[in-house]
Amino acid sequence: MISIFFIIFAIFILFNINKMTYSLCLQKDxxxxxxxxxxxxxxxxxxxxxxxxxxxxxxR
Structure with a gap:
């Protein structure tokens, strides 16, 4: 059960990090x-x- 939650959490984190990376690339040219x-x-x-x-x- 915890593994499924963690996988969903990881996908969410990677998606948000990629959005922030895109913003960084635009901002820093x-x-x-x-x-x-x-x-x-x-x-x-x-x-x-x-x-x-x-x-x-x-x-743990």
């Missing part, structure tokens, strides 16, 4: 060719944080 690298880096880091928090809660 990041060139089009660098935007995929920015998105990839931020998504990987957030995914690592979500997985580590899931594992921490799993073994």
């Amino acid at each position: 990041i060139p089009e060719e660098r935007q995929p690298k920015v998105y990839r880096t931020i998504n990987i880091l957030v995914t690592i944080l979500l997985i580590s928090s899931f594992v921490e809660n799993l073994y």
Whole structure:
């Protein structure tokens, strides 16, 4: 049950982080060719944080 809640929470977090990344790219005038690298880096880091928090809660 907690796993399902956490997966829904993670999808919500990733969606909101991507919206904020889009706003950052517009505000800072990041060139089009660098935007995929920015998105990839931020998504990987957030995914690592979500997985580590899931594992921490799993073994608590």
